[in-house]
Amino acid sequence: MFVGGAETKQAAPVVQYHGVGADVSYKTGYADLANEGYKKNAIVYRCINEIANGIAQTPMSVYSDDQELEAHPLISLLRSPAPTTGYAEFFQSMVSQLLLSGNAFIVRSGPDAGEPQELYLLRPDRMRIKPGKHLPYAYEYVVDGKVAERYLVDPETG
DSSP states (O other): OEETTEEOOOOOOOOOOOOTTOOOOOOOSHHHHIIIIIISOHHHHHHHHHHHHHHHTSOOOEEETTEEESOOHHHHHHHOSBTTBOHHHHHHHHHHHHHHHSOOEEEEESOSSSOOOEEEEEOGGGEEEEEOSSSEEEEEEEETTEEEEEEEOOTTTO
8 A cells, every 4th residue: 555655564463372371471580581581592691601701711900000910919809709719700600690680799708997808799689779869878688588688888989
């Protein structure tokens, strides 16, 4: 059919069939999206792994001004962020979480006033951000609907 000199076409009819008792809910949680988009989709799985592995294989350096440091507490911490986690595994997991959820949360372990001794990744789907006036007031780690840990934000350092 032509209208005003331009050809118009009717859209093809769309039919959606669901059998009786079929699950028609849409999955939107982190675990569901990671399962559907990451585990069950070979292309997404490969892309995320290629990016995460590439970053995890890139050596990190610490500089003071323009001088690369051979020894520094941060170098030691990144080489072995936790007793059971090495550099590559930590960064691969962190980048994967970032690509899957848009966030990656790292918590430090060690003395409050001193250097961190260990780093751990927190599951992004369990984090709640509590807003403050300008910055988040706190981050809450929620397990089974209950706040398992609350991380207050230092207003001076963020």
